[in-house]
Amino acid sequence: MSRQFNMRSLILSTGTTIILPLLLLFSLFLLLRGHNEPGGGFIGGLVAAAAIALKLFADDYPSAKSLLRVHPLQIVGVGLAIAALSSLPSLFVGENFFTAQWWTLYLPIFGPLKLSTPLFFDIGVYLCVIGTVLTAIFTLVEAEH
Amino acid sequence: MTSLMAILIGCLYAAAIYMMLRRSMVKLLIGLILLSNAANLLIFTVAGLERGVPPLITEGAQTITGASADPLAQALILTAIVIAFGVLAFAVVLLHRAYEVIRTDDMNEMKGTD
Amino acid sequence: MDMSVLIALPVIIPLIVGALSLVVLKNHGAQRLLGILGTGAVLIAAILLLWQTRLNGIKVLEVGSWPAPFGIVLVSDLLGAIMVLLAAITGFATAIYSLKTVRKRFERFGYYPLLHLLLAGVNGAFLTGDIFNLYVWFEVLLVASFALLIQGGERAQMEGAIKYVTLNLLSSALFLTAIGLLYGMVGSLNMADIAVRLTAVEDPKMVTLIAMLFLIAFSIKAAAFPLFFWLPASYHTPQVAVSAIFAGLLTKVGVYALYRVFSLMFTAEVDFTHQVILWMAVFTMLTGVLGAASQFEVRRILSFHIVSQIGYMMLALALFTPLALIGGVFYIMHHIIVKANLFFIAGMMYRLGGSFELKELGGLYKKHPGLAVLFLIPAFSLAGVPPLSGFFAKFILIKAGVEAEAWWAVAVALFVGLFTLFSMIKIWNEAFWKKAPEPAIEIPAPVRNKALYWTTGILASMTIAIGLFAQPIYVLAEMAANQLLNPQLYIDAVLGGGKL
Numbered sequence: 001m002s003r004q005f006n007m008r009s010l011i012l013s014t015g016t017t018i019i020l021p022l023l024l025l026f027s028l029f030l031l032l033r034g035h036n037e038p039g040g041g042f043i044g045g046l047v048a049a050a051a052i053a054l055k056l057f058a059d060d061y062p063s064a065k066s067l068l069r070v071h072p073l074q075i076v077g078v079g080l081a082i083a084a085l086s087s088l089p090s091l092f093v094g095e096n097f098f099t100a101q102w103w104t105l106y107l108p109i110f111g112p113l114k115l116s117t118p119l120f121f122d123i124g125v126y127l128c129v130i131g132t133v134l135t136a137i138f139t140l141v142e143a144e145h
Numbered sequence: 146m147t148s149l150m151a152i153l154i155g156c157l158y159a160a161a162i163y164m165m166l167r168r169s170m171v172k173l174l175i176g177l178i179l180l181s182n183a184a185n186l187l188i189f190t191v192a193g194l195e196r197g198v199p200p201l202i203t204e205g206a207q208t209i210t211g212a213s214a215d216p217l218a219q220a221l222i223l224t225a226i227v228i229a230f231g232v233l234a235f236a237v238v239l240l241h242r243a244y245e246v247i248r249t250d251d252m253n254e255m256k257g258t259d
Numbered sequence: 260m261d262m263s264v265l266i267a268l269p270v271i272i273p274l275i276v277g278a279l280s281l282v283v284l285k286n287h288g289a290q291r292l293l294g295i296l297g298t299g300a301v302l303i304a305a306i307l308l309l310w311q312t313r314l315n316g317i318k319v320l321e322v323g324s325w326p327a328p329f330g331i332v333l334v335s336d337l338l339g340a341i342m343v344l345l346a347a348i349t350g351f352a353t354a355i356y357s358l359k360t361v362r363k364r365f366e367r368f369g370y371y372p373l374l375h376l377l378l379a380g381v382n383g384a385f386l387t388g389d390i391f392n393l394y395v396w397f398e399v400l401l402v403a404s405f406a407l408l409i410q411g412g413e414r415a416q417m418e419g420a421i422k423y424v425t426l427n428l429l430s431s432a433l434f435l436t437a438i439g440l441l442y443g444m445v446g447s448l449n450m451a452d453i454a455v456r457l458t459a460v461e462d463p464k465m466v467t468l469i470a471m472l473f474l475i476a477f478s479i480k481a482a483a484f485p486l487f488f489w490l491p492a493s494y495h496t497p498q499v500a501v502s503a504i505f506a507g508l509l510t511k512v513g514v515y516a517l518y519r520v521f522s523l524m525f526t527a528e529v530d531f532t533h534q535v536i537l538w539m540a541v542f543t544m545l546t547g548v549l550g551a552a553s554q555f556e557v558r559r560i561l562s563f564h565i566v567s568q569i570g571y572m573m574l575a576l577a578l579f580t581p582l583a584l585i586g587g588v589f590y591i592m593h594h595i596i597v598k599a600n601l602f603f604i605a606g607m608m609y610r611l612g613g614s615f616e617l618k619e620l621g622g623l624y625k626k627h628p629g630l631a632v633l634f635l636i637p638a639f640s641l642a643g644v645p646p647l648s649g650f651f652a653k654f655i656l657i658k659a660g661v662e663a664e665a666w667w668a669v670a671v672a673l674f675v676g677l678f679t680l681f682s683m684i685k686i687w688n689e690a691f692w693k694k695a696p697e698p699a700i701e702i703p704a705p706v707r708n709k710a711l712y713w714t715t716g717i718l719a720s721m722t723i724a725i726g727l728f729a730q731p732i733y734v735l736a737e738m739a740a741n742q743l744l745n746p747q748l749y750i751d752a753v754l755g756g757g758k759l
Contacts, residue, residue: 042227073369077281084274087267090324097267098323136234143241165429170421177428184435191443218442221391225435228398232431235405236424242409243417255418258492 009058016058023051031126041122045129052130053137061141072138076131083124086117150190157183168252170240177236181229185222192218262311266320266333268304269343269382273297273350277375290371291358297375298347298354301382305340305347312340313735317742317752319388327388327753328452334388336749337739338588342385342515345595348721349507350378356603356714357500360610365410365498377403377504384512388753390438391448393516397434397480401427404509407501408493419493426489430479437472444469451753454524454746463527470525470532474539477520481513483573484542487566491550494565495558495615499606502558506565507599511591514572518587521576522743523750529579537577541671544570548678555617557605557690560682561598564641567675568594574672575656578663584740586655589732593648593725597637600718604634607711608690617686622695629712631691636719638687640726642680648725651733 027048034040056064068075090099105113157179164176192215200213247255276297283289312318312335320333335343353374361370380400387393409420442448444465445456460466475486482490490510494502517536525532547567554560572594575587605615611627612620624631640647643654653676660669725732742748 071284073372074282074284077278077284077372080278081275081282084271084278087271091264096321096324097264097271100323132231133234136238139238140241143245165425173421173425177425177432180429180432181435184432184439187436188439188442191439193443217448221438221442221448224391224395228395232398232402232405232428235402236428239405239409239417239420239424242412243421246412246414246417252421255421258415258419258422258496259488 013058016054020051020055023054024048027051027126031122034122035116035118041125042129045126046133048126049130049133049137052134056137056141061138061145065138068134072131072134074131075127076135079124079127079129079131081124083121083128086120086124089117146194147190150186150194154183154186154190157186170244170250170252173252174233174236174240178229178233181225181233185225185229188218188222188225263318263320265304265308265311266318266335266386267322269301269308269347270333270379270386272300272304273375273379273382276300277372277379280375281369281372284369284372285367287363287366290366294354294357294371294374295351298351298378301378302344302347302351305344308335309337309340309344311335312337313738317749319752328447328449331392332388332449332753333386334451334749334753335386336742336752337735338515338518338743339385341588341592341735341739342511343382345511345592346378346381346385346508348718349504349595349599350374352599352603352714352718353500353504355710356503356606359708359710360500360606361498368410369406370410373403373407374504376400377407377508381508381512385515388450389448390441390450390453394431394434394438397512397516398431400509400512401431404505408497408505410497410501413496416496419496422489423493426479426486430476430486433472433479434476437469437476440469440472449753450519450523451750454750455754457524457527466525467528467531470521470528471535473520473525474517474532474535477513477516478539478573479513480510481517481569481573482510482566483513483539483569484546484566487543487546487569490566491559491562494562495556499558499602499609503599503602503606506561506602507595510565510569511572511595514569514591517573518576518743522579522584523746526746533577533579536573537665537668540570540573540577541668542570543567543573544671544675548675548682551682552678555689557608557615557617557620557686558602560686561601561605564679564682565598567679568598568641570675571653571656571672574660574668577668578659578665580659580663581737581740581744582655582662583659584743585733585736586652586659588736588739589655590652592732592736593640593652593722596718596721596725597640597649600637600715600722601634601641603711603715603718604630604637607715608634610708610711612690617689619696620690621693622691624691626695631687633712633715633719634691635687637722638683639680640722642683643676644680646726648722648729651726651729655733 027044030039030047031041031044034044052064052067055067087098089101091097093101100116100118102114102116105115107113161176161179161183164172164179167173195212195214198213200209200216202209244250276293280290280293317334317336321327322331322333377400380396380403383396383399384393387396405420405424408423409416441453444460445453447453447456457466479486494505521532544567547563547570551560551563551567554563571590572587575583575590607630608620608623609615611630612623614620636647640649643649657669657672660672
């Protein structure tokens, strides 16, 4: 099929190189603040997926794909595994399946860092959403070519 | 307000079913989208419409006092929206692939498996 | 770590294994290994769960330590545990069968991860005690089944998938609507809690209305009359391993949901609701078997028979007597194994005979007598020939029908049994007995494959075993039916603090 869906706008392409890292950073910010405030894995994942979709529109499919390095389905796999495994630590301390666990790490300069299973679950969701959305988008793009 | 919402939801259901009965694949998809939105709005409405009272426990109190919005219904809707998002994204891809294979948008042409 | 973790295992194992096999998407060997190990682990967990549930009664797990009725609970009563075991058996058999039949191309597009996801969804639906969570598991298994259904991308698959997807999404939307109305009425999502609160509702007509919405939603999923036509339009289109697991499990999730909801929650106006189910059951049996009579493609005949068999299971629920429910549970146990096996055998007939069309098949008895015997066992069991499993299932049900004086239903059930036998003999005559027709198509060199014979052979011997050792199975079904008829047991287990 000869139809090209991108028009190779210089403005969009240049803008994307600046915005892309910012969007990815913003998605991480949304992911991490999601525990107590608006945000979270789902929203963060959508923003990250949108960032890569932007790359797709600004440049082309191969460059967007190479940004990921792996097949998007593999990202879904990693995310699902992290989310599912985050249900297990509670079993080792004798509590019910999926009960939230909290640990505090004391870092030398930054002070206490609170880690928890909900955080890992959220990271899993984040990766799942990125993978799922990009699988759908990439499938449609491949159908165009 | 509730009765207004009820009418709106009824219209959405009616529109959804009308669209699903059309012969075009794309209209079928629009029907499905409207249907899931109608169901979400229904949950939102039956759980009680409360204005400007988030379900927060005030400082020092043990439970919520007075009326408040129902957070559970909103959690349900959020979950349902996410699920609908995933399923409908799949449906879009499916219809696109189906169109490429069958080369028609008309449901009446799809009798190969009946 | 107490034993209640067991309840979560049938759900969490396939999720983790499925995720891992997504990660190793490009490594076929690892995927197959994970497929066998994962489904095998689920099988072991399911056996332990059923054993524990039978020994200690209904088990409850409060997920995340959130107490019922506020958090989500996983509940394993006997019906749920039996269903999980059947799902695990089907899943394991499918994984073995897939080793030799699934093409590498499909493996690369995530066949095994989808299989695991499907199993997780099915097991989640069987074990959850929360009505909204049931909806979520339904969607999980639906998404997995959508993707499995269209692997291959042929025209028939696309047409079948559009019907399948549309009807199932419609059913999900109705289910969600019903949940919304129910939540608005009683303000709870925990099924045990809903059951308690529904007894206090002043307007039973409204409850019945919601019950009817649930009935429509679940009977679409179960492929009951009048909304069954998506099933025969789609089940014969994917590869055989997928058809088999769909045929064995998916409609039965709908049946399970009907059993759960109409034994636990909506028992106030039994005279009306279960009368409606009775008529649906009668017409489901009839249309299914008559549809099958007009078909000449092996998988389509079997697909229509799924519909007619669903009628029997609904008949059991409609009669709602102890004996009928025993028969219903017995029937489900017999049906899942037999149906999956028949699809597996149809796949082997295709490999050995080169076609699914009865007109193009023939002479298989002479060439492959082993396969012929393997076909006869589940086929006669499906029709209800003694001493196979189907005989006892039908016998108990019909006896229950006679006791309940539902003469019409009994007459239809007997008639449908006869017609099922006719259908099976039709396949036997055409595919196995008659002379092989002049090969219009090139028959591929038959590949004898031990793994396939072992899979179907073990399932067939289970069919015989259920028939020969019907007594212990009957006792198990009796205990399960007893729990269904005494919802207070379920309610106490869930709301009694979740402690065993």
